[in-house]
Amino acid sequence: MNEIYFNADAGYLEGIVRGYRDGLITAPQYLNLTQCETMDDLKLQLATTDYASFLQNEPSPMSTSTLSARCTDALVAEFQYLQQNAAEPISKFLDYITYGYMIDNVVLLITGTLHERDTHDLLEKCHPLGFFDTMPALCVATTVQDLYSTVLVDSPLAGYFRECLSAEDLNELNIEIIRNTLHKAYLEDFYAYCQNLGEPTASIMADIIRLEADRRTVNITINSFGTELSKDDRAKLYPRLGNMYPEAQTRLARVDDMDQVKAILEQYGEYKAMLLGVSLNSTSGSSGGNELSLEDRFFSKEVQLNKDSFEQQFHYGVFYSWLRLKEQEIRNIVWIAECISQQQKDKINNYTSIY
Amino acid sequence: MSEKTSNPASIDNQLFELFDCVAEYQQLRSSSNILLRQAFFDLASAKRSAGYQWISPDLYSGRAHAIATVSIGEEHPIDMRVVRNNSRIDNGNEKGQGGDREKTDGGLKRRSRRRLSSDESEHAKLTASGDEDEEDLPGDTEKPDKKQRSVAVNDPLLWFGMLVPPTLKAAQSGFVSSLDKFVQLAQLKHRLVQQQQALQEAMAGTTA
Numbered sequence: 001m002n003e004i005y006f007n008a009d010a011g012y013l014e015g016i017v018r019g020y021r022d023g024l025i026t027a028p029q030y031l032n033l034t035q036c037e038t039m040d041d042l043k044l045q046l047a048t049t050d051y052a053s054f055l056q057n058e059p060s061p062m063s064t065s066t067l068s069a070r071c072t073d074a075l076v077a078e079f080q081y082l083q084q085n086a087a088e089p090i091s092k093f094l095d096y097i098t099y100g101y102m103i104d105n106v107v108l109l110i111t112g113t114l115h116e117r118d119t120h121d122l123l124e125k126c127h128p129l130g131f132f133d134t135m136p137a138l139c140v141a142t143t144v145q146d147l148y149s150t151v152l153v154d155s156p157l158a159g160y161f162r163e164c165l166s167a168e169d170l171n172e173l174n175i176e177i178i179r180n181t182l183h184k185a186y187l188e189d190f191y192a193y194c195q196n197l198g199e200p201t202a203s204i205m206a207d208i209i210r211l212e213a214d215r216r217t218v219n220i221t222i223n224s225f226g227t228e229l230s231k232d233d234r235a236k237l238y239p240r241l242g243n244m245y246p247e248a249q250t251r252l253a254r255v256d257d258m259d260q261v262k263a264i265l266e267q268y269g270e271y272k273a274m275l276l277g278v279s280l281n282s283t284s285g286s287s288g289g290n291e292l293s294l295e296d297r298f299f300s301k302e303v304q305l306n307k308d309s310f311e312q313q314f315h316y317g318v319f320y321s322w323l324r325l326k327e328q329e330i331r332n333i334v335w336i337a338e339c340i341s342q343q344q345k346d347k348i349n350n351y352t353s354i355y
Numbered sequence: 356m357s358e359k360t361s362n363p364a365s366i367d368n369q370l371f372e373l374f375d376c377v378a379e380y381q382q383l384r385s386s387s388n389i390l391l392r393q394a395f396f397d398l399a400s401a402k403r404s405a406g407y408q409w410i411s412p413d414l415y416s417g418r419a420h421a422i423a424t425v426s427i428g429e430e431h432p433i434d435m436r437v438v439r440n441n442s443r444i445d446n447g448n449e450k451g452q453g454g455d456r457e458k459t460d461g462g463l464k465r466r467s468r469r470r471l472s473s474d475e476s477e478h479a480k481l482t483a484s485g486d487e488d489e490e491d492l493p494g495d496t497e498k499p500d501k502k503q504r505s506v507a508v509n510d511p512l513l514w515f516g517m518l519v520p521p522t523l524k525a526a527q528s529g530f531v532s533s534l535d536k537f538v539q540l541a542q543l544k545h546r547l548v549q550q551q552q553a554l555q556e557a558m559a560g561t562t563a
Contacts (some may be wrong), residue, residue, distance in 0.1 A: 064399075068407045115514060116417035125413040176517035200377065223518035295404055331403055338399040342392070 041307025
């Protein structure tokens with residue numbers, strides 16, 4: 001029955017997003033990009049893509065940070081078109097997607113205020129997809145209680161702050177805990193919301209969100225080595241969903257090095273396959289031309305799931321998947337640009353091709 | 356010109372010393388290039404991993420100050436040394452304390468600086484470049500075998516959060532290590548110029 005009424009609400013937008021999907025850079029185009037010698041060459045090659053209008057007015061030489069910003073502008077423009085033309089229930093789904101960016105903006109503003117940065121500069125650097133009305137007032141808060149009671153209580157993030165209210169003052173450690181706790185609450189809430197949307201959205205989004213939860217679990221574990229974060233605090237940051245919940249997460253919370261992480265992941269079939277040929281001591285392409293890191297494998301897996309979501313119709317997962325694929329594409333372009341500008345041609349192929 | 360400096364054998368020795376110095380300079384330059392190149396690459400990897408929004412100049416602290424400087428002797432410019440601020444505070448004193456709050460006239464609440472050890476306001480210890488104790492590098496903030504782990508309060512890595520990718524830590528380590536090599540390069544360059552001048556004077560003395 002969903003198929004009968006879906007097009008009435010979201011058929012136009014699904015057509016739009018499938019058109020966006022067709023505009024993603026293909027493997028032959030990536031090959032052309034990797035053969036560029038300078039940033040100007042890269043800009044010329046990108047003139048045949050969806051980023052052309054956003055890059056054409058940028059003066060040469062263009063930096064990689066500018067390239068990243070302009071590509072993000074292109075993504076934001078396309079997503080905002082979807083939002084502006086969406087009605088319930090698809091508009092709520094698109095709003096849910098933006099909550100992740102809102103969390104990042106909140107943390108950016110709090111961190112910048114803690115480091116005595118100018119608030120106007122900070123507001124300009126916030127992600128446009130995560131902007132909400134009371135965001136500028138974040139700069140005056142100094143405790144989590146202030147943060148909640150003065151600013152966030154009327155924002156979409158209010159419900160995610162319940163688990164953060166035990167933190168007192170805002171310092172580096174607490175901000176990191178707040179950030180990851182918010183993302184955890186958001187992921188769990190988004191998962192529950194998608195389950196209520198019914199099939200096929202529920203099953204498609206379940207796979208994608210579970211992978212995201214697993215990726216966050218592994219990243220939190222690896223990044224917490226050698227920091228002040230205690231093992232108990234680390235465990236509290238893991239999302240309560242995913243293939244690693246709860247058994248693997250309980251064990252990952254106790255590990256101290258990469259070898260132990262690998263030993264745990266190898267006991268799970270799908271992650272054992274992911275670990276084949278991975279150098280755990282290297283990260284994104286830093287070790288050599290063909291060695292992949294665990295993070296690259298997660299990116300590849302995520303890309304595969306997001307591509308697969310387009311194989312079905314009449315579900316909302318295509319919107320989320322297109323956004324994630326577009327972000328991966330931007331990541332690829334900027335990586336290629338960095339390798340060109342740093343003349344690291346042997347590592348330029350460490351991107352995750354989409355089509 | 357003395358007979359000693361105009362002696363062909365002496366000139367030969369000076370020439371060999373110059374060549375050795377050039378070779379040392381080139382070797383050091385090559386190693387520092389490799390170190391810097393890897394550090395910039397690690398930084399790019401960290402940006403890709405954590406997100407370009409999270410590792411950018413936008414997160415630099417507004418009260419950032421240099422934690423490493425190069426002192427140059429006034430009488431002997433070749434006497435260059437890396438001076439590092441090794442101030443640390445105990446984790447036990449800092450934990451749970453967000454610092455005192457005070458209101459400014461503009462209504463924007465600010466945190467006062469955390470109380471630091473008295474060493475921070477004094478001149479830092481002199482450390483000879485090239486003989487740097489690796490354990491004192493700002494990037495090394497953790498020593499798991501210590502009961503009370505100290506945290507470098509001025510560690511720039513904290514600007515980007517507590518859970519930064521390992522590549523960012525590697526990049527920081529690379530940039531910190533390369534500073535010593537730059538000072539060595541400057542000293543070598545100065546020595547090269549001096550040797551070159553001495554050699555030219557010696558050769559001029561033989562032809563006179």
